[in-house]
Amino acid sequence: MSQVTETVEDLRAQVRQSIASAAKIDASFLIMNGLATIVAAYGLLLDSVAVVIGAMIIATLLGPIMGIALALVDGDDRLLRAALIAEGIGVALVFGLAFLVGAVHAELPLTTEILARAHPNLMDLMVALAGGAAGAYATVSPKVSVGLVGVAISTALVPPLAASGICLAHGRGDLALGAFLLFFANLVAIQFASSIMLWAHGLHQIAANLMHPLQLLRRGLATAVLLVALAVGLGLNFRATVSEQVYLGNLRTTIERHMAQFAGVRVLEVTSREREDRNVVTAIVRSPYSFTPESVSRLESLLPRKGDLQTELHLRAVLTKETSAEGYLHERAVDLKEVQDTNIGSP
Numbered sequence: 001m002s003q004v005t006e007t008v009e010d011l012r013a014q015v016r017q018s019i020a021s022a023a024k025i026d027a028s029f030l031i032m033n034g035l036a037t038i039v040a041a042y043g044l045l046l047d048s049v050a051v052v053i054g055a056m057i058i059a060t061l062l063g064p065i066m067g068i069a070l071a072l073v074d075g076d077d078r079l080l081r082a083a084l085i086a087e088g089i090g091v092a093l094v095f096g097l098a099f100l101v102g103a104v105h106a107e108l109p110l111t112t113e114i115l116a117r118a119h120p121n122l123m124d125l126m127v128a129l130a131g132g133a134a135g136a137y138a139t140v141s142p143k144v145s146v147g148l149v150g151v152a153i154s155t156a157l158v159p160p161l162a163a164s165g166i167c168l169a170h171g172r173g174d175l176a177l178g179a180f181l182l183f184f185a186n187l188v189a190i191q192f193a194s195s196i197m198l199w200a201h202g203l204h205q206i207a208a209n210l211m212h213p214l215q216l217l218r219r220g221l222a223t224a225v226l227l228v229a230l231a232v233g234l235g236l237n238f239r240a241t242v243s244e245q246v247y248l249g250n251l252r253t254t255i256e257r258h259m260a261q262f263a264g265v266r267v268l269e270v271t272s273r274e275r276e277d278r279n280v281v282t283a284i285v286r287s288p289y290s291f292t293p294e295s296v297s298r299l300e301s302l303l304p305r306k307g308d309l310q311t312e313l314h315l316r317a318v319l320t321k322e323t324s325a326e327g328y329l330h331e332r333a334v335d336l337k338e339v340q341d342t343n344i345g346s347p
Contacts, residue, residue, distance in 0.1 A: 011140075012201075012202060012203055015139060015140050015203065016070065016074070016203065018139070019063075019066050019067055019070045019139060020067060020070075020079055020082075022060075022062075022063030022064075022066060022067065023063050023064045023066065023067025023068075023070075023079065023082060023083040023086055024067075024082060024086060025064075025082075025085065025086040025089055025090075028060075029060055029063070029086065029090065030089075030090075030093060032058045032059065032060045033059060033060055033061060033090050033093055033094055033158075034093060034097060035058050036058045036059035036060075036094075036158055037093070037094045037097040037098055037101075037158060037162055038097060038101065039051065039054065039058070040052055040059075040098075040158050040159050040162045041097070041098045041101040041102070041162045041165070041166060042101065043113070044111060044113045044114050044159065044162060044163055044166060045101070045102075045105055045108050045111060045114075045166070046111070047111035047112055047113050048113070049113065052113060052159050059157065059158045060090075061087070061090050061091075061094070061157045061158060062135060062157065062190070063086070064083040064084070064086040064087035064090060065083075065087060065132075065187060065190050065191050065194065066083075066135065066136065066139060066194055067079055067080075067082065067083030067086070068080060068083045068084060068087065068191050069132075069136065069190075069191045069192075069194035069195040069198055070194075070195075070198055070203060071083055072191075072195050072223070073195050073198050073199045073203060074203060087187075091161065091183075094158055094161045094162060094165070095161055095162075095164060095165045096165070097162075097165070098161065098162035098163070098164070098165025098166050098169075099165035099166070099168055099169045100165075100169075101162075101165075101166065101169075102165055102166035102167070102168070102169030102170060103169040106169060106170060110166070110167065110170060110172065110175070113159075113163075114163045114166060114167065114175075114179075115175070117159060117160040117163040117164075117178075117179045117182055118163065118167060118174075118175040118176075118178040118179045118182075119178055119237070119241065120160075120178060120179075120181055120182035120185055120234055120237065121234050121235075121237045121238035121241055122231065122234045122235045122237070122238040123238065124156075124182055124185060124186065124234065125185050125186075125189050125227075125230060125231055125234050127156065128156050128185065128186040128189035128190050128193075129189045129190075129192070129193045130193070131156055131186075131189075131190060131193075132189055132190030132191065132192065132193030132194045132197075133193040133194070133196070133197050135190065135194060136193065136194035136195075136196075136197030136198050136201075137197055139198075140197070140198065140201045140203070156186040156190070157183060157186060157187065157190075160179045160180070160182040160183040160186065161179070161180065161183040163175075163179040164176045164177075164179035164180040164183065167179055184230075185230045185234060188223060188226050188227055188230060189227065189230075191223060192223050192224070192227050195223070244272075247272065247304065247306060248270060248271075248272060250304045251270050251272065251281060251283075251303060251304065252267065252270040254302060254303055254304065255267055255270060255283050255285075255299065255303075258299055258302065259285060262287070264287065264288045264321070264322055264328070265285055265286070265287045265288075266285065266286045266287075267283065267284075267285050268284045268285060268286055268318070269282075269283070269284040270282070270283050270284075272306070274306070274309060277309065277310060278309055278310045278311070278312050279305075279306045279309040279310070279311050279312065280312045280314060281300075281303060281311060281312065281313050281314065282314045282316060283313065283314070283315050283316065284316045284318065285315065285316070285317055285318065286317075286318050286320050287317040287318065287319065287320070288319065288320065288321045288322075288328070289317070289319070290317045290319065291315050291317055296313055296315045299313060299315070300312070300313035
């Protein structure tokens with residue numbers, strides 16, 4: 001038994017040494033994170049998922065987070081300070097370089113990949129928790145490649161931070177704040193899950209030193225409080241996002257049902273935005289003809305409302321014709337205005 005105990009302690013010592021080494025700031029840490037940021041920033045601007053994921057192969061922001069996680073459960077204040085400094089410098093480096101890239105290419109629009117990271121929700125936090133646990137397990141398990149897991153977790157760190165810098169360079173402080181919140185939520189979740197996993201694998205010298213239970217609780221209390229606060233905030237954001245998607249779905253269903261009465265008309269896109277005391281709904285349709293204000297008014301009265309806001313419908317018709325060997329695929333024999341005035345308001 002003593003030999004087994006010594007072997008386990010040797011493995012734990014190796015894990016501690018490995019985490020402590022990865023948590024330090026050095027030239028390779030700065031170079032790899034700098035290169036990863038440049039690749040990720042251009043991947044975001046190009047709206048390329050493949051490039052963004054590829055950038056994570058060289059990102060190393062995970063190391064200091066694992067150092068923070070180990071320091072908290074081990075009671076190692078020296079490691080905690082070193083890891084916090086390394087992570088802070090790494091974050092500043094990534095954000096600064098991304099801001100610079102965004103400023104150089106300020107004429108480029110914000111892409112879908114960037115905007116997707118500016119609206120975090122509860123699901124992002126759950127992904128980060130699972131990723132952090134995976135990273136810690138890979139660190140303590142010789143059967144799992146910590147490098148591969150680190151790459152996967154890095155997708156939750158560098159891209160949102162780079163997106164935040166790019167958004168700020170474009171003068172979109174609101175989007176920059178949202179993307180930074182996503183990064184911060186991922187950081188806290190990864191650290192918390194990693195601490196739990198490391199503790200479960202016996203890496204807790206804090207207990208061996210017989211520290212008072214209240215001291216032990218205080219060390220993890222800040223992270224736990226932050227995690228709960230983030231979960232509540234992101235949960236509310238998730239609820240709002242789901243509510244908005246349900247509302248848009250109801251809008252599209254209503255518009256499609258009534259547009260089905262017109263031959264050759266197809267609904268392409270339905271969007272909604274709040275403006276002052278009204279909710280402006282924009283529906284883009286492909287149609288062989290335009291629509292009268294009277295017919296739009298009738299459809300507008302049938303649309304679901306968003307709270308107490310008045311609904312204002314903008315119906316944008318992209319004029320086009322579909323043709324088969326037998327002729328045009330829309331009604332040509334009936335007066336268009338008569339069809340609109342009599343049919344669009346029918347159930």
